[in-house]
Amino acid sequence: xxxxxxxxxxxxxxxxxxxxxxxxxxxxxxxxxxxxxxxxxxxxxxxxxxxxxxxxxxxxxxxxxxxxxxxxxxxxxxxxxxxxxxxxxxxxxxxxxxxxxxxxxxxxxxxxxxxxxxxxxxxxxxxxxxxxxxxxxxxxxxxxxxxxxxxxxxxxxxxxxxxxxxxxxxxxxxxxxxxxxxxxxxxxxxxxxxxxxxxxxxxxxxxxxxxxxxxxxxxxxxxxxxxxxxxxxxxxxxxxxxxxxxxxxxxxxxxxxxxxxxxxxxxx
Amino acid sequence: xxxxxxxxxxxxxxxxxxxxxxxxxxxxxxxxxxxxxxxxxxxxxxxxxxxxxxxxxxxxxxxxxxxxxxxxxxxxxxxxxxxxxxxxxxxxxxxxxxxxxxxxxxxxxxxxxxxxxxxxxxxxxxxxxxxxxxxxxxxxxxxxxxxxxxxxxxxxxxxxxxxxxxxxxxxxxxxxxxxxxxxxxxxxxxxxxxxxxxxxxxxxxxxxxxxxxxxxxxxxxxxxxxxxxxxxxxxxxxxxxxxxxxxxxxxxxxxxxxxxxxxxxxxxxxxxxxxx
Numbered sequence: 001x002x003x004x005x006x007x008x009x010x011x012x013x014x015x016x017x018x019x020x021x022x023x024x025x026x027x028x029x030x031x032x033x034x035x036x037x038x039x040x041x042x043x044x045x046x047x048x049x050x051x052x053x054x055x056x057x058x059x060x061x062x063x064x065x066x067x068x069x070x071x072x073x074x075x076x077x078x079x080x081x082x083x084x085x086x087x088x089x090x091x092x093x094x095x096x097x098x099x100x101x102x103x104x105x106x107x108x109x110x111x112x113x114x115x116x117x118x119x120x121x122x123x124x125x126x127x128x129x130x131x132x133x134x135x136x137x138x139x140x141x142x143x144x145x146x147x148x149x150x151x152x153x154x155x156x157x158x159x160x161x162x163x164x165x166x167x168x169x170x171x172x173x174x175x176x177x178x179x180x181x182x183x184x185x186x187x188x189x190x191x192x193x194x195x196x197x198x199x200x201x202x203x204x205x206x207x208x209x210x211x212x213x214x215x216x217x218x219x220x221x222x223x224x225x226x227x228x229x230x231x232x233x234x235x236x237x238x239x240x241x242x243x244x245x246x247x248x249x250x251x252x253x254x255x256x257x258x259x260x261x262x263x264x265x266x267x268x
Numbered sequence: 269x270x271x272x273x274x275x276x277x278x279x280x281x282x283x284x285x286x287x288x289x290x291x292x293x294x295x296x297x298x299x300x301x302x303x304x305x306x307x308x309x310x311x312x313x314x315x316x317x318x319x320x321x322x323x324x325x326x327x328x329x330x331x332x333x334x335x336x337x338x339x340x341x342x343x344x345x346x347x348x349x350x351x352x353x354x355x356x357x358x359x360x361x362x363x364x365x366x367x368x369x370x371x372x373x374x375x376x377x378x379x380x381x382x383x384x385x386x387x388x389x390x391x392x393x394x395x396x397x398x399x400x401x402x403x404x405x406x407x408x409x410x411x412x413x414x415x416x417x418x419x420x421x422x423x424x425x426x427x428x429x430x431x432x433x434x435x436x437x438x439x440x441x442x443x444x445x446x447x448x449x450x451x452x453x454x455x456x457x458x459x460x461x462x463x464x465x466x467x468x469x470x471x472x473x474x475x476x477x478x479x480x481x482x483x484x485x486x487x488x489x490x491x492x493x494x495x496x497x498x499x500x501x502x503x504x505x506x507x508x509x510x511x512x513x514x515x516x517x518x519x520x521x522x523x524x525x526x527x528x529x530x531x532x533x534x535x536x537x538x539x540x541x542x543x544x
Contacts, residue, residue: 179542
């Protein structure tokens, strides 16, 4: 594959995953595990794409777009690291460590596009003043295409110009440095997990993390089995809590009240 | 769930289904701080506005009304859309006697509570399970990894999105308040925490790796490696401690990106010096 072809394929993968995600209901095709797969597919090495994508998924578990604020931009990071792993002969570990600075740089660039969306404000105003529903859809699609296409162009330039430089640079590295990168790559997942913990942990539930850890480490249970155990435990605890809650309410209100239609709905 | 559809006519059903499909693109056209996701919301409920306001003037008024900052977790946001549709219907029927500004204020008031529910279900439970299963398969390069990840996440997502459109239309604004009062949401958040954390425990065990390469020199014999001793204490004690340390750093308000670089730097040095 020529350099130009590689850059086109990487850009296409980026556009499909990033743009598609926001056009099709945030269906998670922008997550590293999917982006890696699609980039790998386009560049002819599916397996490498899946493995690197999966590893980056763990690192970027915490980087989700909640309320429009992002901390890193995993899509560009995944596209670049998979592309360079396949075409410039980077090892998995090198590719994964490369992803971190890329994600950070592209996230700070994101600010530019957030500002850019402002240019569509007059157009929106105009279609709403006219009560023009079709026009509204048109402006949204135009804005969508403009944003993700211009972002994709940046990726194209980076891959097209960077490919040889990355290859030349990496071939110079001594073994000890490569080993250092490998150790770092293994440790990075801890950050993603810590961000998730920050979202989920309260003082009374942190123990469950160790249960999941020990089940996986000592019994080598696969994820789906642990998920089933977790769901059963959660439902049992939830039902007990519900009973306690109802009991409390009955005690404060004296006699149980007649159920309204909405309450019946929740009790179903 | 069957009674959900009882008082919904075929025409309503057709309109709500259209809203459901349009809602997928709700975040496709964000616009600055003034509108945020308003264009997407307005576009999603357009079938209702076009049906209830055939007059261009009234329709324009309704569209302008809805161009206020909007943001609710995608898969539950359709509840607000269904609700807005039913309130727009009221407004169209009792035009002049109805205060249309209440539509926007209720929609805005729902953003926090609805996102609270959505975030704990979809980010807390569903995504942790999907990623846990997906990453497990992906590590061996299996295509099942990304496929299962997408299926596990999107199936409940699309179902919830569909039913909530109808629920919002038929149940009205009291539904969410009732849900909070009934204690359901607190319980749900707690359940999300348990499932999410067990999956995080699993992911730490398979996706964080750190082991000591250090050896103790023994005179006249082979040097002794340290790692087996740590393993006999608790397998994976180093990755687990590292994750706890990162969590602690985040709790101490360390920036996530700074932390990524600190870990990257420390890992690199440890590897370079041959400690790990």
